[in-house]
Amino acid sequence: DSVFCQIAQAPEDPILGVTVAYNKDPDSSKLNLGVGAYRTEEGKPLVLNVVRQAEQKLVNDPTRIKEYLPIVGLADFNKASAKLIFGADSPAIQEKRVATVQCLSGSGSLRVGGEFLARHYHQKTIYIPDPTWGNHPKIFTFAGLSVKTYRYYDPSTRGLHFKGLLEDLGNAASGSIVLLHACAHNPTGVDPTIDQWEEIRQLVRSKQLLPFFDSAYQGFASGSLEADAKPVRMFAADGGECFTAQSFAKNMGLYGERVGALSIVCKTSDVASRVESQLKLVIRPMYSSPPLHGACIVSTILNDSNLYNEWTIELKGMADRIISMRTQLLEALQAKGTPGDWSHIIKQIGMFTFTGLNAEQVGFMRKEYHVYMTSDGRISMAGLSTKTIPHLANAMHAAVT
Ligand SMILES: Cc1ncc(COP(=O)(O)O)c(CN[C@](O)(C(=O)O)[C@@H](O)C(=O)O)c1O
Numbered sequence: 223d224s225v226f227c228q229i230a231q232a233p234e235d236p237i238l239g240v241t242v243a244y245n246k247d248p249d250s251s252k253l254n255l256g257v258g259a260y261r262t263e264e265g266k267p268l269v270l271n272v273v274r275q276a277e278q279k280l281v282n283d284p285t286r287i288k289e290y291l292p293i294v295g296l297a298d299f300n301k302a303s304a305k306l307i308f309g310a311d312s313p314a315i316q317e318k319r320v321a322t323v324q325c326l327s328g329s330g331s332l333r334v335g336g337e338f339l340a341r342h343y344h345q346k347t348i349y350i351p352d353p354t355w356g357n358h359p360k361i362f363t364f365a366g367l368s369v370k371t372y373r374y375y376d377p378s379t380r381g382l383h384f385k386g387l388l389e390d391l392g393n394a395a396s397g398s399i400v401l402l403h404a405c406a407h408n409p410t411g412v413d414p415t416i417d418q419w420e421e422i423r424q425l426v427r428s429k430q431l432l433p434f435f436d437s438a439y440q441g442f443a444s445g446s447l448e449a450d451a452k453p454v455r456m457f458a459a460d461g462g463e464c465f466t467a468q469s470f471a472k473n474m475g476l477y478g479e480r481v482g483a484l485s486i487v488c489k490t491s492d493v494a495s496r497v498e499s500q501l502k503l504v505i506r507p508m509y510s511s512p513p514l515h516g517a518c519i520v521s522t523i524l525n526d527s528n529l530y531n532e533w534t535i536e537l538k539g540m541a542d543r544i545i546s547m548r549t550q551l552l553e554a555l556q557a558k559g560t561p562g563d564w565s566h567i568i569k570q571i572g573m574f575t576f577t578g579l580n581a582e583q584v585g586f587m588r589k590e591y592h593v594y595m596t597s598d599g600r601i602s603m604a605g606l607s608t609k610t611i612p613h614l615a616n617a618m619h620a621a622v623t
Pocket residue numbers: 237238256257258259326327328329330355403408436438469470471477482
């Protein structure tokens with residue numbers, strides 16, 4: 223008998239499992255609105271032109287080697303990543319108070335940050351939004367932290383539960399870690415306003431909470447890298463300490479290259495260098511050092527002004543296409559007279575619309591219309607195109623009437 227004959231069949235991941243089911247469906251009208259991966263109007267994955275150009279430069283460089291990266295990753299990438307999120311004029315960067323390590327995309331950055339905190343921070347509780355990305359609680363639990371939630375979304379308004387957020391964070395034990403989505407909240411698409419962010423920042427600082435930003439969509443929410451980084455920059459510039467996990471999966475279209483960075487803003491440069499040394503002790507026994515290729519692509523683009531400018535144009539193009547899908551879906555539902563108020567579709571931002579459809583309606587749409595989305599009613603707007611909007615509108619109309 224196998225020593226694993228008792229092992230149980232694990233359930234599919236709630237998000238990635240949607241694509242597994244979609245792939246099995248033979249119906250030609252099927253629509254995959256599950257995983258947060260950008261698709262063009264033709265419904266195809268997109269490799270950015272600047273990524274192709276950067277790869278060409280790398281391939282044509284005969285001096286390139288395949289040596290191990292250091293444990294902390296590619297230095298030019300780390301510097302450029304920190305600059306991208308904190309701003310070129312960031313006081314924290316100028317005073318060398320930021321420890322940045324290249325990690326395996328956003329997930330890896332969150333996990334390394336969680337493991338570091340479990341090992342070196344006195345408070346082991348992390349507050350995450352309700353709802354949040356399904357992988358957050360698992361990442362931080364396995365890292366050794368205890369996970370609690372703070373109210374974030376108000377189903378009655380389909381907007382931010384700001385009062386609940388302030389109350390829950392106000393009641394958190396001093397020093398607790400607080401996970402914050404930097405922009406384009408997943409799954410709700412609801413972000414605090416800048417004024418609300420300032421109130422959150424004041425509360426966080428007054429209670430000595432430790433902010434941990436998750437930035438997986440910088441540039442995707444508004445189309446502007448600067449605007450989308452504003453909340454993070456408010457915290458990073460106030461002299462306090464904060465964690466930031468960055469992913470280049472979506473905004474550079476580098477999903478499978480697993481490119482990300484964890485940056486820890488510290489009070490002094492001496493602390494930052496000691497923090498970096500301890501981060502190496504977390505990373506070395508986990509995966510030893512990060513992958514070379516994706517970091518070289520990002521570093522090439524961020525460190526070349528022409529490629530950088532072209533990237534900002536392509537990024538805005540993706541964000542604009544998603545926004546046009548929002549407008550078209552709302553118009554299609556209004557044209558059909560679909561019961562309910564669907565204005566949240568254009569109020570929410572980023573890759574996802576939190577429709578408000580329940581699990582039963584989601585199941586109905588999958589069964590009857592071959593529309594695939596997560597059971598919490600989230601749809602990835604990037605999975606839509608002008609020609610598939612009518613099919614989704616028909617499915618939603620049928621699901622609610
Ligand atoms: C808020 C948030 N943080 C981190 C990540 C991790 O991303 P990566 O490790 O690839 O850099 C995602 C991706 N979440 C998804 O877009 C999604 O929610 O569909 C999808 O990629 C996923 O893995 O679930 C995310 O939505």
